[in-house]
Amino acid sequence: MESGAIYNDDITVIICAYTHRRWNDLCSSITSVVTQLPPPFEVVVVIDHNDELVDDVEAFVARTAPTVPVRVLRNRGPQGLSGARNTGVAAAGTAVVAFLDDDATADAGWVGRMAAGYTDARVRGVGGYARARWPGGRRPGWFPAEFDWVVGCSYPGQPIVTEAVRNFIGANMSLRRDDITAVGGFHTGLGRVGRIPLGCEETEMCIRIAQQRSGVRMMFDPAMAVAHRVTDDRVTPRYFFRRCYAEGVSKAAVSGLVGAADGLASERTYTAAVLPYGILTRVGGVIGGVSVAGGVAHGARSRMDLATQAATIVAGAVVTVAGYARGRLGGAAVPTRDGSLIPAAEPEPTQRRSGA
Known part of the structure; x- marks a missing residue:
């Protein structure tokens, strides 16, 4: 079996952002990655159609002068999370790309756990646990843990030890870059646009990769953890049921793309x-x-x-x-994947660190 081993300097971390409302979260997210030991090769921050935010993030990076390279890019694809992720994938020059939400912070050793998860060539992705950080530090009494996916976090029923899964939570996942490009990138007909709570683009991506390769393993490691902040507006019944409904619609779209057997x-x-x-x-x-x-x-x-x-x-x-x-x-139709969702790549960094 080909080793397929990955080292920390084989990993680019992509953080996508679109609003100043999460400014403090975004700064914390970037900081949590650039202070990792071992560190990733680089961080790519993709800003989704917000030029003012681009300028402010560039100023933050210049002011803090992290030892890990940080590039700030504009989303060159359609507006939305999928388009922003595709821009980051196109810019990356490493074998693995990791995705961290702009309102999530990586635990110490996150990059190291990720790299260690790529044990052989069958492992095409490694994802981890997303721990909810509730407003006031306390879960609302009415909110069942089984629905923590509503706020983008891990929930009962997910593995409690390292094992293979179908797909990851988008706030904390990594995939081999060549697999993403082979399937045409994240589907821009899926995924969150601004505050519209649609999603499942990472589910469709993981399924599509598995369908195109035999023996694929997507490994979930609960020790590869992040803290995902839950905002006040997401702990209301209105948001809860809106998100549940949107998830159902999104799952219907995914099932139409990949088939109900895998989609459900x-x-x-x-x-x-x-x-x-x-x-x-x-x-x-x-x-x-x-x-x-x-x-x-x-x-x-x-x-x-x-x-x-x-x-x-x-x-x-x-x-x-x-x-x-x-x-x-209703058909839950999404645009046909045309294989050109990854925009032309940005120039790659000129210098690469040795593996740690």
Whole structure:
């Protein structure tokens, strides 16, 4: 078996940003990467159609003078997260590209854990755990952990040890660059545009890579962790159900692109096992008045919280399924992938560090 080993200087970290509303988060995100030991080869910050933000990030980089090279680029593709990621992939000159959200910070050793995950050539991607950083440091009592994907974070049902998965959470993932370019880049018909909560472009990407190669392994390492900030506007029932509905629509679009068998493989297990277990344990807690087994009811501080979480799980599932049904019945059409989504590459850095 070809080793396919990756070292820290084989990794470019891409951070995409679009707004000054996350300025402090973005600065923290960049800092968390440039202070990694071992460090990545470079950081590429892609700004999505906001020239003022480009200038401010360039000034921040110049002012802080990090030891890791940081390039600030304009999104040269369609507006949105997928277009920005494609711009970053085009600019990267390394074997692996990693993606960190602009409101997430990487834990110490993040790059090292990532590199170590590429054990052989079958491993085409390595992703990790996204830990929610709640407003005020406390999860809302009504918010069930099973739906932490609503705020872009890890949730019960994901592996608790390193193992293969279908796809990663976009806030914390890495892929081999040649695989991304081979499938034409992230699909710009999917993915968040501004504050519109559509997504699943990383799901479609991971599935597409696996469909084009036999024996592909996408490895999830819970120790490769990031802290993902949750803003006040994302802990409201309105956002929760809006995001659930959008996820259903997005899953319908992905299923139309890659087939329902792959597009819903993980969701079937989640719906058939994870959600029923979450409901039953909370109902048991309400009846018995005792702590919930497995610790899945994080944030519940009373029987009322447990009951509300159980009801929210049911309602969230129903709304997500409704979004999926609406997407399938309405076609949930996205533009055909034309293989030219990666813009022409930026000049590569002139000097490369040796592996650590």
